[in-house]
Amino acid sequence: MKMCMPVEKEILFPEIETLACLIQKTQKQNGEIPWSDGDKTDPWDHVESIMGLSIGGYFHEAKRAFYWLAEHQLEDGSWYAAYQDSVPTDLTRDANMSTYIAVGLFHYYLITKDQSFLKEMWDTMARAIDFAMGLQANGGEIYWAINPEGKIDPMALLTGSSSMYLSIKCAIAISRILNRKQPAWEEGLYKLGDAISHRPHVFNISKSRYSMDWYYPILSGALTGDSAQNRLKKYWKKFVVDGMGIRCVSDQPWVTIAETSEFVLSLYAMGNSGLAQIVFNWIQTRKYDDGSFYCGFTFPDMVIWPDVKYTWTNAVALMAADALYNLTPATNFLSHDFWANILS
Numbered sequence: 001m002k003m004c005m006p007v008e009k010e011i012l013f014p015e016i017e018t019l020a021c022l023i024q025k026t027q028k029q030n031g032e033i034p035w036s037d038g039d040k041t042d043p044w045d046h047v048e049s050i051m052g053l054s055i056g057g058y059f060h061e062a063k064r065a066f067y068w069l070a071e072h073q074l075e076d077g078s079w080y081a082a083y084q085d086s087v088p089t090d091l092t093r094d095a096n097m098s099t100y101i102a103v104g105l106f107h108y109y110l111i112t113k114d115q116s117f118l119k120e121m122w123d124t125m126a127r128a129i130d131f132a133m134g135l136q137a138n139g140g141e142i143y144w145a146i147n148p149e150g151k152i153d154p155m156a157l158l159t160g161s162s163s164m165y166l167s168i169k170c171a172i173a174i175s176r177i178l179n180r181k182q183p184a185w186e187e188g189l190y191k192l193g194d195a196i197s198h199r200p201h202v203f204n205i206s207k208s209r210y211s212m213d214w215y216y217p218i219l220s221g222a223l224t225g226d227s228a229q230n231r232l233k234k235y236w237k238k239f240v241v242d243g244m245g246i247r248c249v250s251d252q253p254w255v256t257i258a259e260t261s262e263f264v265l266s267l268y269a270m271g272n273s274g275l276a277q278i279v280f281n282w283i284q285t286r287k288y289d290d291g292s293f294y295c296g297f298t299f300p301d302m303v304i305w306p307d308v309k310y311t312w313t314n315a316v317a318l319m320a321a322d323a324l325y326n327l328t329p330a331t332n333f334l335s336h337d338f339w340a341n342i343l344s
Contacts, residue, residue, distance in 0.1 A: 002057050012325040018291035019314040020056020023049050026311050027061055031068030032086055036308050040089060043069065043079040044097040044163075045312035047104035052315025054108050055322050055330070062108055063117065069101055070124045077127030078146070091148035095132040096160035099167035101125055106170035109177070110330040118174055126182075129171045132164055133188050140195030141202045158196070158203040162216035165192050166334075169221065173342050196222040209250045211239040211259050219266040224336045228270050244299060245282050254305070256296035257283055258313045261320040268323040269334040280320055293317050 010016055026049075027033045033049040034041040046065065053062040072086065073079060078098040082090035102125050109118055135143040141156035142164055168189045175182045195202055196217050207213050214235045217223040223231055238250045245260035247253075260283050267276035286294045292309050322331050332338045 002060070013321040013327060015287075015291040016056055016318065016321070016327065019293070019318050020052055020058055022290075022292050022309060022314050023052045023311045024056070024058050024061050027053075027065065028085075030086065031061075031064035031066075032083070033065055033068075033311055035310050035312065039308075041083045041086075042081060042097060043094075044100045047100045049311040049315045050104045051107050052311070052318045054104075054111050055315075055318045055328050059108075059112060066101070066105070066108075066117075066121055066124075070121065073124055073127065077129075077131035079128075081145075093131075093146040094160075095135050095142055095144055096157075096163045096167075098128045099132045099164050099171070101128050102167045102171040102174065106173055107330050107333055109174070110333060111328045113329075115177065118178060122174070122178060122180070125171060125174065129168060129182075129185060132168075133184065136188055136191065137202070139199060139202050140191035140193075141199070142192060156195075156203050157207055158200070159207065159210065159212040159216045161192060161203065162196060162220040162222050165189065165196060165222045166220040168192065169339060169343065193222050197227065211246050211248060211250070211263070214239055215246075215263050215266040219262060219269060219334065221269065221334070221336050221339050224270075224340075228336075232266075232270070241299065243282055245279070245286075248296065253299050254296055255299060256313075257286060257293045258295070258310075258316050261313075261316040264320040265316075265323055265334050268320075269336050271335070271337065273324065276320075277324055280324060283317075 023033065026037055032041050033046045035045060046069065050062050050065045053065065074093065078093040080088040080090060081092040081094045081097060105118060105121055105125055132142055135152060137143060142161050143152055143154050144157045144160050145153050147153050168185055172182065172185050172189065175185065218228045218231060239247050241247060241255055245255040246263045248256040248259055260279065264276045264280045267279065286297060288309065292314050294304050295306055295308055295310050295313050297304050322328050323334065
């Protein structure tokens with residue numbers, strides 16, 4: 001049963017119900033959450049959408065979505081990269097997509113304090129983390145995937161590895177809650193963080209035109225303090241469109257709501273809530289009549305593109321709102337200070 005959001009929270013961010021309900025209505029009966037009606041599903045965005053459901057109080061629906069993941073997990077702990085109506089359409093086994101379940105589970109726990117559900121999902125999550133750990137190179141980076149032919153693709157992606165850094169942190173936090181310590185995960189996390197911080201050459205530079213490569217090391221907490229501040233300043237002009245939001249890629253006039261919301265979360269994680277609020281305010285008019293967010297828009301012509309209401313876009317907007325307006329007990333979920341205490 002859905003838990004109602006307190007009235008004062010809805011005043012701070014009145015679109016809570018609209019955005020969460022969009023995700024809930026798009027979710028299939030079996031728990032699968034596609035990008036939009038009739039669209040594909042991928043495991044990473046499926047989990048992102050679960051977090052939107054959790055923020056909105058749709059806990060039953062969130063659990064159904066986790067169960068869908070458990071039912072479709074492969075023997076090696078991974079998931080395929082894409083599904084259509086639960087049928088695999090891309091047989092790539094992506095490490096980042098497979099580990100993100102840990103982020104969704106820890107986020108769900110912070111809101112509900114449902115430790116029994118963590119126990120129920122432990123084996124599913126642990127196998128997923130072990131799958132990624134099996135793809136970690138000697139230098140600490142994690143190879144991004146096993147291709148459809150069953151071979152490891154020896155390429156590491158900075159965004160994906162940073163996301164896995166967050167996923168492994170969340171898995172370690174869950175292991176400590178359940179008193180199931182995982183020293184191999186902790187060693188792998190240290191090696192991965194060291195690679196992100198000190199060996200940028202091991203990551204595929206061709207992805208550096210994507211804004212996610214800029215802010216994900218900060219969002220994940222792999223870079224903190226002066227290192228995070230320096231990275232923020234170095235590429236600000238490359239990706240920030242003042243008064244509008246964040247470019248998806250540096251060489252295209254296209255601002256996306258998801259990247260802007262994630263950047264808001266990155267600023268919040270660093271402790272810069274004031275600037276995070278300013279950037280979030282830039283996208284508050286980029287909504288459909290029902291209050292849900294565009295995926296993105298071009299500039300200066302201001303064309304909405306693509307003209308689709310994506311579940312994951314609205315989920316991450318909810319996450320940004322939670323960070324800024326304290327909507328749930330997971331409000332500080334990505335704070336660097338929060339994680340310093342968790343992992344101490």
